[in-house]
Amino acid sequence: MANIQKKRDFSSTMRSSNSQFLPSDHAPERPVKVGFVLLEHFSLMAFTAAVDTLVTANLVRTAPLFEHITLGVDSRKALSDLGIEIATNATLEHFAIEHRGSIDILIVCGGFRCELNQNSKLTETLKAADKLGLTLGGIWNGSIAIAHAGLLNDQPCAAHPDNHAFIREQFPLVQLADTALVMADKRASCAGPVSALQMMLTLVDQYYGEDTTRAIREILSCDQVAESGGKMKLQAGDNPTHPENLRSFMQLMNNNIEEPLTLEELAAHVGISRRQMERLFQTHLETSPSRYYLELRITHARRLLLQTNESITNVALASGFVSTSHFSNCYKDYFGVSPTAARAKK
CATH class of the missing domain: 1.10.10.60 (Homeodomain-like)
Structure with a gap:
């Protein structure tokens, strides 16, 4: 009888470095679909940090884990805070007709100069998304749009410090956090680019687990500078807390x-x-x-x-x-x- 060679599994420390090249045990029935609403003057850096997390998630697994689309509020384009115009996949109107039933997570991307007044189209979209059970998220001050829709009452929320006074004044029922990131049931909010990356990593972890998140972090955080000495951690598995x-x-x-x-x-x-x-x-x-x-x-x-x-x-x-x-x-x-x-x- 021929010997059957048993496949070896990588230990947890090295598995994330090789996950993209390993046979997939199981593929999701369908990718998780994320919609990004781009407000005028949205933070391009925070948006790309969020999207890069999803794109990298697909790179570290053999089967696609996420899809994403971009949505303009009134038109199929949005001007970023850097003056770079982004063509969106659809508008909120098209979203309501074509995409609403297929979206799992809807995230509003704000920025330092974004308009803080209520937008009726966006409010209606967020209320409809909430009724469908979507997870709602806000980047920078994007959570203000969720608050305008009354969907953050008695719930914790993170936002850029520049907008804290506005939120406290306009939304007394919102539990404004003094942290850069808040994850709650069907809600996620963060204050800027770095916390946007962490917010998306946390969402990835909720859907696909720690191994996938570790693999993404290893790619996107390889040049993170340590507080002590300014040295960069480039070796996979290196952990400053290890002996x-x-x-x-x-x-x-x-x-x-x-x-x-x-x-x-x-x-x-x-x-x-x-x-x-x-x-x-x-x-x-x-x-x-x-x-x-x-x-x-x-x-x-x-x-x-x-x-x-x-x-x-x-x-x-x-x-x-x-x-x-x-x-x-x-x-x-x-x-x-x-x-x-x-x-x-x-």
């Missing part, structure tokens, strides 16, 4: 891909026993040092394979594999296809 010894091991492995160190050599470099090293990895990464090292190398190989024209033999050697056959077997174990097939699909 220093563990981070040293991870860095040593990352710096020695082509000629891997033995576990004994790693332990000697850091100055602790192999047993202590194994305990660190199991406690904080829920994996063993050898498995983490292998997954780091196979991830490095996947990048070289798909991003360069190097031969498969050279990719294997550059990733610390002693033979092409061993590399091919490991690659297929993790990704479900051979290196040759993966490159052909590229």
Whole structure:
């Protein structure tokens, strides 16, 4: 009887780095559809942060997770705060006729110079969306439109600090938060571009879970500057809260891909026993040092394979594999296809 080789699963630390290239266990019945209402002078930076989250979600999974459309209030174009005009997919009128039944989330995108007075068309659209059970969101001061529709009474809400006085005066029943982001039942609001990204990540997590969110964050937040020292965290899985010894091991492995160190050599470099090293990895990464090292190398190989024209033999050697056959077997174990097939699909 032929041996059936069991597919390997990446440990949680490395899974997000490779999620786009792994066979999908299940695809959603249909993508979650998000509508963005662009107010005149909306914040382009906040809007693109929100949309980029959804686009990246589709990139880190083999099946599309989200669709999005843009909506103009009165016309099929909206002027951003940077003076760049955006052509929208539809107007609120067309939304009511063509798109309302297919939208799951409706988000109003505001900005520093957006009009704060009530717009009757937008109020009617938001009330209709609420009756259909849609999640309603506001970016910058977009939540003011939701408040005008009476849909934030006795509910928490986040907004740009410049609009706090207006909200307190005009909407005494709204529970204005002193935080940049508020997530509540069927409601989401944020104060600006950075919190817009976080708001969308939270919504993604609600629909598709932590693994997808982690994969998106790894791509979009790779250049986030740490408060201490201004250093950038570029290595996948690096976490400033991890013990220093563990981070040293991870860095040593990352710096020695082509000629891997033995576990004994790693332990000697850091100055602790192999047993202590194994305990660190199991406690904080829920994996063993050898498995983490292998997954780091196979991830490095996947990048070289798909991003360069190097031969498969050279990719294997550059990733610390002693033979092409061993590399091919490991690659297929993790990704479900051979290196040759993966490159052909590229």
